Amino acid sequence: MTERGEVALQRAQPKVAGLTQPRPAHLWQLELRGTVARRRALVIKLAFPLVLVIPLVTTGAPPFFAGMLLTVLIAMVGTVGTGVTITRARGAGWLDRLAVLPLPAWRVGLELFFAGWLVDAVQATLVLLVIAIAERPDPATLGTTWLLALAALAFSGAIGLGIAALTDHPGEAMLYLVVVLAPLLFLSGLFTGVPAEGVRYWVAQILPFSYLDEGFQLLLGGNPPYGSPLSFLIAAFIFLGVALTATAALGRAILARTA
Amino acid sequence: MARSSSSLSDLPLTEPWLLATGLSRRYRNGRGVGPVSLAVGPGEVQALVGPNGSGKTTLLRCLATRTQPSSGDLTWFGAPDRKLARAKLAVVFDATAHVDELSARQNLAFFGTARQVASELWEPALEAAAVAELGGDPLARLSYGMRRRVLLAEALVGDPPLLLLDEPTLGLDVSGCQWLAETLRARAQLGLATCISTNDTDFVEQVATRVCFLVDGEAIRDAPLSDLLAELGGTREIQLSYRGPSPLASVIAVPGVEQAAEADGGLLILARQRDGLIPEILATLGDLDLHLVDLKVRDPGLADCFLRLTGRALHD
Numbered sequence: 142m143t144e145r146g147e148v149a150l151q152r153a154q155p156k157v158a159g160l161t162q163p164r165p166a167h168l169w170q171l172e173l174r175g176t177v178a179r180r181r182a183l184v185i186k187l188a189f190p191l192v193l194v195i196p197l198v199t200t201g202a203p204p205f206f207a208g209m210l211l212t213v214l215i216a217m218v219g220t221v222g223t224g225v226t227i228t229r230a231r232g233a234g235w236l237d238r239l240a241v242l243p244l245p246a247w248r249v250g251l252e253l254f255f256a257g258w259l260v261d262a263v264q265a266t267l268v269l270l271v272i273a274i275a276e277r278p279d280p281a282t283l284g285t286t287w288l289l290a291l292a293a294l295a296f297s298g299a300i301g302l303g304i305a306a307l308t309d310h311p312g313e314a315m316l317y318l319v320v321v322l323a324p325l326l327f328l329s330g331l332f333t334g335v336p337a338e339g340v341r342y343w344v345a346q347i348l349p350f351s352y353l354d355e356g357f358q359l360l361l362g363g364n365p366p367y368g369s370p371l372s373f374l375i376a377a378f379i380f381l382g383v384a385l386t387a388t389a390a391l392g393r394a395i396l397a398r399t400a
Numbered sequence: 401m402a403r404s405s406s407s408l409s410d411l412p413l414t415e416p417w418l419l420a421t422g423l424s425r426r427y428r429n430g431r432g433v434g435p436v437s438l439a440v441g442p443g444e445v446q447a448l449v450g451p452n453g454s455g456k457t458t459l460l461r462c463l464a465t466r467t468q469p470s471s472g473d474l475t476w477f478g479a480p481d482r483k484l485a486r487a488k489l490a491v492v493f494d495a496t497a498h499v500d501e502l503s504a505r506q507n508l509a510f511f512g513t514a515r516q517v518a519s520e521l522w523e524p525a526l527e528a529a530a531v532a533e534l535g536g537d538p539l540a541r542l543s544y545g546m547r548r549r550v551l552l553a554e555a556l557v558g559d560p561p562l563l564l565l566d567e568p569t570l571g572l573d574v575s576g577c578q579w580l581a582e583t584l585r586a587r588a589q590l591g592l593a594t595c596i597s598t599n600d601t602d603f604v605e606q607v608a609t610r611v612c613f614l615v616d617g618e619a620i621r622d623a624p625l626s627d628l629l630a631e632l633g634g635t636r637e638i639q640l641s642y643r644g645p646s647p648l649a650s651v652i653a654v655p656g657v658e659q660a661a662e663a664d665g666g667l668l669i670l671a672r673q674r675d676g677l678i679p680e681i682l683a684t685l686g687d688l689d690l691h692l693v694d695l696k697v698r699d700p701g702l703a704d705c706f707l708r709l710t711g712r713a714l715h716d
Contacts, residue, residue, distance in 0.1 A: 162505055162536060163506070164505065164506060164510075166513040167510070167513070171499050171502065171507070171510045172499065174499070174501075174502055175502055178502060233495060233497045234494075234495025234496075235497040235498075237466060237493050238493065238497050240465075241464055241465055241466055241486055241489070242511070243486040243487040243514065243515060243516070399461075399467060
């Protein structure tokens with residue numbers, strides 16, 4: 142058949158839209174594509190941390206306050222994003238549909254979490270990019286703080302999943318999230334600093350927000366009392382592992398709860 | 401109908417694919433369903449029929465592995481393993497939950513992959529549901545009815561051995577209902593099993609092989625459709641529309657009237673066929689000084705069967 146003939150044949154075929162669309166094979170791909178397709182919401186989601194971080198770094202805000210604000214931002218992004226999304230999904234009947242598929246609950250939990258975490262990670266990366274451009278910090282501190290931010294997002298996301306396993310209403314989830322998150326942020330020393338010894342010192346060691354807060358302070362020219370890039374790196378991987386394990390374990394609880 | 405790569409040969413053909421024995425699911429307020437016993441075998445279409453609040457959806461959610469029963473036994477394909485069951489069943493709940501920003505093709509690709517249905521069967525499933533032409537548009541732009549069709553296509557793709565549908569005709573137009581009825585009948589001919597929960601008795605009469613009537617969480621009758629309809633032989637359904645006070649008490653006293661109930665703003669009557677029945681009912685209405693708006697007489701159906709069993713209309 143000539144080339145012209147092939148073109149004629151193509152023209153004769155009925156035009157069906159969407160045949161070449163990428164086909165998501167996994168839940169996280171489906172969820173992520175859905176998020177990307179909500180363009181306006183995505184732009185706002187990616188832009189709003191910049192509204193906070195740009196004034197902080199350009200006006201030379203005190204590192205203690207700037208670090209605290211940015212850590213609260215990361216913690217809120219992770220918990221609210223996951224907690225509210227999951228409760229909304231349950232209310233819409235989406236979790237009902239996922240629960241009867243031949244997919245293990247831990248995988249559903251992890252994939253739901255992962256899709257949200259990827260977008261959150263872009264938000265955190267943009268924040269650190271602004272700091273990197275404005276402050277030109279030590280690359281090792283920048284890299285480990287970035288990893289800590291991703292780990293803190295995962296940890297927060299796991300908290301969000303845990304809350305979503307307890308409630309069906311996004312508004313109620315928001316309330317629980319604040320109730321859970323506020324003491325954790327306080328114990329991480331965000332508002333008062335961490336004592337050099339005692340129970341609060343040890344509690345702060347097992348919370349990712351204390352490390353992240355210090356990382357931000359270091360990047361912004363502060364001088365927090367302790368911490369090194371190596372300890373940040375080890376902590377980041379431990380918190381990431383804890384978050385992923387908790388997420389997988391919570392998958393069953395999330396699907397078991399029905400609206 | 402497109403066949404999936406999965407074979408029926410590894411499924412038990414001599415025992416029920418879905419077997420509930422003394423199944424009960426009760427909520428804290430005492431409402432719920434059960435105890436109910438039913439069996440759905442290969443080639444059967446079991447309908448769960450009852451008014452709102454009768455427990456149909458709760459029962460279907462238990463059968464679909466979604467809700468844990470409070471008591472009783474439940475097996476799928478001879479085993480009580482929910483995880484194994486999920487590999488062989490598909491479910492449509494009443495909510496049309498999708499990732500609405502993505503297209504029908506993209507949503508179906510996910511569900512098809514999750515259920516391990518060969519990708520060459522995806523497009524025929526959309527075509528069969530008459531949504532292929534709009535299959536590339538975001539679902540948020542489609543009408544409710546079209547999204548219901550996509551939902552059904554996602555469940556039907558690959559011909560799952562066991563299909564459970566909650567209110568399957570919800571949102572479908574006439575052609576949609578016809579397509580679904582043909583599809584369910586074709587599934588039955590292929591030896592596949594289906595369980596539907598609905599109060600659309602016209603649809604049930606088109607597709608069901610067995611019907612289980614539920615009232616206030618209790619299964620009051622579970623029998624083959626043909627038996628239920630045969631029991632109505634020699635009777636007629638009479639629908640009255642009127643203005644004025646209810647003539648129920650007077651009409652039920654007319655000789656030959658077996659049951660009567662208020663329904664759809666009128667009166668639904670099941671009566672044994674005999675000469676002079678209609679004039680006597682009309683005379684009764686006349687005595688009450690009612691204004692008759694409409695009167696329909698037709699062969700009785702499942703709704704009349706429910707009326708006979710319960711003294712209540714299926715549709716209030």
